[in-house]
Amino acid sequence: MMITSSELEIMSQQNIETINRKELVDLSAIHIRQDLPHEEKILDFLERIKNPYCFLCGDIPVRVCFTDNGPKLSKTLENYFIRIKQG
Structure with a gap:
């Protein structure tokens, strides 16, 4: 079953504090099939994770x-690792 863009929009608005934790999928339990083409890998992942915005690790x-005007992920990760290295 394919997730629609309106369903993704609703998922993106869910509050992690109020969502039923039993509905969340553990990301570590997701195994991406390497034999699928790129687009099918994405669809397979979305189907397995159920909500790509709220899940468990x-x-x-x-x-x-995500925000339109936020810092780039690469810069955020760089700053994070610098802070870890500095203690």
Whole structure:
């Protein structure tokens, strides 16, 4: 079953604090099939994760969000690793 853009929009607005934790899929349990073409890999992942904006990483609930004017992910990760290295 294909996820529609309106369903994705609704998922992107869900609050991680109020979502039923039993509905969240553990990202570590997702195995991406390497034999599929690129587009089918994405569709397969979306089908398995159920909500790409709210999921679990082990026991930790995660909510992913994006902004048009936020810092680039590469810069955010760079700053994060610099802080870790500096202690």
